[in-house]
Amino acid sequence: MVSKKYHITTYGCQMNEHDTERIAGLLEADGLAPVANVADADVIVLNTCCIRENADNKLYAKLGDLKVLKTERPDVQIAVAGCLAQKDRDTIRERAKHVDVVFGTHNVHRAVDLLHEARENGPIVEVLEAAARDDAVAFPSALQARRETDFASWMTIQVGCDNSCAFCIVPAVRGPELSRPFDDLVNDARLLVDAGVSEITLLGQNVNSYGRDLTLAQRREGADVRVRPLFADLLRAVGGVEGLSRLRYTSPHPKDLRPETIVAMAETPAVCEHLHLPVQAGSDATLAAMHRGYTGDRYLERVAAARAAIDDLAVTTDFIVGFPGETETDFEQTLELAAAGEFDAAYMFIYSARPGTEAAERESDFVEHQVAVERYERLRTVIKRSSSMKHEQRVGRIEELLIEGASKSDAARMTGRTRQNKVVHVPKVDGLRPGAFASARIVESKGHYLLGEIIEVLAAPRHKVRIPVVAT
Numbered sequence: 182m183v184s185k186k187y188h189i190t191t192y193g194c195q196m197n198e199h200d201t202e203r204i205a206g207l208l209e210a211d212g213l214a215p216v217a218n219v220a221d222a223d224v225i226v227l228n229t230c231c232i233r234e235n236a237d238n239k240l241y242a243k244l245g246d247l248k249v250l251k252t253e254r255p256d257v258q259i260a261v262a263g264c265l266a267q268k269d270r271d272t273i274r275e276r277a278k279h280v281d282v283v284f285g286t287h288n289v290h291r292a293v294d295l296l297h298e299a300r301e302n303g304p305i306v307e308v309l310e311a312a313a314r315d316d317a318v319a320f321p322s323a324l325q326a327r328r329e330t331d332f333a334s335w336m337t338i339q340v341g342c343d344n345s346c347a348f349c350i351v352p353a354v355r356g357p358e359l360s361r362p363f364d365d366l367v368n369d370a371r372l373l374v375d376a377g378v379s380e381i382t383l384l385g386q387n388v389n390s391y392g393r394d395l396t397l398a399q400r401r402e403g404a405d406v407r408v409r410p411l412f413a414d415l416l417r418a419v420g421g422v423e424g425l426s427r428l429r430y431t432s433p434h435p436k437d438l439r440p441e442t443i444v445a446m447a448e449t450p451a452v453c454e455h456l457h458l459p460v461q462a463g464s465d466a467t468l469a470a471m472h473r474g475y476t477g478d479r480y481l482e483r484v485a486a487a488r489a490a491i492d493d494l495a496v497t498t499d500f501i502v503g504f505p506g507e508t509e510t511d512f513e514q515t516l517e518l519a520a521a522g523e524f525d526a527a528y529m530f531i532y533s534a535r536p537g538t539e540a541a542e543r544e545s546d547f548v549e550h551q552v553a554v555e556r557y558e559r560l561r562t563v564i565k566r567s568s569s570m571k572h573e574q575r576v577g578r579i580e581e582l583l584i585e586g587a588s589k590s591d592a593a594r595m596t597g598r599t600r601q602n603k604v605v606h607v608p609k610v611d612g613l614r615p616g617a618f619a620s621a622r623i624v625e626s627k628g629h630y631l632l633g634e635i636i637e638v639l640a641a642p643r644h645k646v647r648i649p650v651v652a653t
């Protein structure tokens with residue numbers, strides 16, 4: 182039987198990647214099979230992100246390419262999903278009339294229905310303003326998904342964000358925070374582990390405020406409960422699922438990193454020794470202008486508390502350089518925080534305005550691009566220093582690796598990841614499959630990654646080998 186084929190292009194963050202898994206799961210349940218080459222697909226989905234720079238230009242360029250394909254094969258269906266679809270909705274159809282379906286972040290569950298309806302009745306734009314408080318549709322993890330790996334899985338614990346960071350479009354496109362019920366998450370974690378998953382990553386825009394809306398709702402219904410985040414409890418409960426070896430989460434907000442979360446991390450063996458805590462800037466004035474809700478000192482205190490409680494904790498962060506109004510003095514404070522933070526790694530971005538955000542309105546305060554580039558390089562030097570030092574410190578140590586598969590750049594090597602989220606390349610070992618755990622001696626530090634040698638296989642993969650579905 183010849184099945185129809187689909188191709189999804191994903192832009193942006195893990196939340197989008199997880200939404201893509203969900204769209205893929207729905208399409209496969211509808212009988213479609215994945216295909217690597219977009220030109221061979223019958224259904225093409227672009228899952229967009231408006232956080233990245235020039236996201237709209239890139240989308241329209243891609244849609245321009247697809248117009249040729251659509252002219253040659255009018256039966257091909259093209260759908261645009263994700264944050265940019267949520268934000269620009271009608272504009273997309275106006276500028277690219279060959280698009281069949283536009284759907285937003287709150288109705289991903291409708292992907293297949295919309296494609297069917299569009300085939301019958303013509304193009305559709307369906308974008309909902311807010312997520313429905315219906316667990317079966319609001320959360321990627323609650324729907325059938327086609328996971329990219331069999332041994333690791335994401336689990337969305339919360340959608341939306343209640344904060345108002347001046348540079349960020351997320352609250353506008355993903356809506357207010359909505360947490361998935363606690364017991365459902367723990368049950369899903371059990372199901373994933375039963376299916377062979379060894380590592381789960383909890384996903385949310387501000388994971389450590391998880392559950393605040395749930396306790397608030399209970400209070401409104403008359404229950405005598407304290408309104409509080411439930412994230413620490415969730416870490417313990419999911420981390421306690423028998424058979425789960427590694428639990429990660431991303432991203433927490435520094436202002437909501439509570440002491441009980443640090444204690445839960447320290448006391449739950451499955452929780453990995455890695456904290457990604459986005460700081461964004463080191464100047465208190467810049468942090469206030471960003472509406473981040475903490476100072477540089479407060480941030481460093483929290484990092485110090487986490488390091489004191491959790492042995493061998495790797496800490497990574499995000500920085501935005503050249504935020505509107507950032508002076509040389511502000512930036513020097515960012516450099517000081519970067520040095521004091523001794524980060525294992527940092528994602529660094531030069532500020533670029535996102536239409537619809539508060540910061541984008543501050544055009545007269547924009548930092549000259551050349552100045553921002555120069556600052557970026559100075560920050561990179563500071564981060565490189567601490568990250569190289571952290572990598573060097575691991576040389577000679579024995580590390581536990583979760584094997585991810587063949588190295589993408591060298592066929593003679595395999596890639597694994599430590600609990601601290603460090604990438605380690607090791608010489609290929611016959612029979613060592615993705616999903617296995619192995620111990621390795623670290624022999625060399627190479628900037629962004631480490632080189633190691635396998636000492637012994639600690640555990641075989643727990644998942645069954647998947648027989649690939651091949652579209653013919």
Ligand code: SF4
Nearest residue numbers: 342344346349351386
């Ligand atoms: S916490 Fe701030 S940066 Fe993160 S999603 Fe919410 S508004 Fe955006």
